[in-house]
Amino acid sequence: MISEQVAAVVVAARAGDQRARDELVAGYLPLVYNIVGRALDGHADVDDVVQESLLRMLDGLGSLREPEAFRSWLVAVTMNEIRRYWQGHRRAPVAGGLQDAHDVADPGADFVDLTIVRLGLSGQRKEVTEATRWLETDDRALLSLWWLEAAGVLTRGEVASALDLSAEHAAVRVQRMKGQLETARVVVRALAGIERCGELSGLALSWDGVPSALWRKRIARHARTCAVCSGHWSGLIPAEGLLVGLALVPIAGASAGLLAALHGADPALQSAAHATSTAATQPMAAAQG
Incomplete structure (x- = not known):
């Protein structure tokens, strides 16, 4: 259960308040990044899946009836994006890992190494x-x-x-x-x-x-x-x-591709990119939920 303060931000964002939308994206970007980064094992498309998850979150806020369930809903949205990624790239789970021959980990985004070094x-x-x-x-x-x-x-x-x-x-x-x-x-x-x-x-x-x-x-x-x-x-x-x-694996300096992509996306994501690259990386969910 998230705090009343976060629920109020969700309500404002759902009503179209741009500042509230910025705050949600900046606050929950680290959470989404950690879920996707670990699930995709640091593959080069992590940034794309994170961005799509956040865009779908913003687009779907109007359908969220219970603001108190925001974090649970966002995690489900993120997992759906991960599944959509696997299906779209023919990367269904198999015994030995990912099927696609081109599905090679990005050495600069290896989530295991990032976790060990940054934490x-x-x-x-x-x-x-x-x-x-x-x-x-x-x-x-x-x-x-x-x-x-x-x-x-x-x-x-x-x-x-x-x-x-x-x-x-x-x-x-x-x-x-x-x-x-x-x-x-x-x-x-x-x-x-x-x-x-x-x-x-x-x-x-x-x-x-x-x-x-x-x-x-x-x-x-x-x-x-x-x-x-x-x-x-x-x-x-x-x-x-x-x-x-x-702690969560920090985004700052760990995913330059993601931050660059965010600058070309929704205004809320652009604001989040700037906030995340210069401020704390703990999500609202961990700090207040």
Whole structure:
């Protein structure tokens, strides 16, 4: 539930108040950016999907009957844009990741690296962030919401609503995804110490270096039975405990393409681009909701 103050801004924006529309975009741009960036794994089209999500938010304000439900509605709008992106580019979730041969991560927008560097992560927080690279596409979309829930930005109800699932079904999906994430954390640990295990070094000779579900399973299977690598399963702090209170990844300086695109879009987005590049990056939702 968002605050009465934010609800009042939503009401004004819905009535056409340009200043209120500017305030909504500037306040929630970091939230949308974090959801899309993590769900699309830092691919070059992240900025486009963020911009489309915000434009659809502005265009759809008139249909929002309950201002108090704005944040939940915006998250759902953003997830719909992510799904539309996958469908439009024939990038439906598959076992090994994205299907499109041209769907290559933009090195300058790698969301995992941005998260680690800009939030100064180390230890197991760094490991769990690196592990997200090994998740399938549909699990990354779920992760993008659950990560913010664990950090205290979203509620489970908002996550379930964005997924169009009951709270119970959402809980089952989250539990499965967390299991895959834990396995991926072991893979990250094993690869970090690969020089200590000759068997793993031999196994990895045929790996192309790109994280995938197939290689996550192969390396995890090795780690379960290997006397050297089996210890990586021990001492894992629950991921949600590592994410509590974790800040959003800042936009300023992290997505120049997005800011440039916003300058050519809706006036509200132009104002938000300027505000976001010079001010705080915490959304209203986290600060006041």
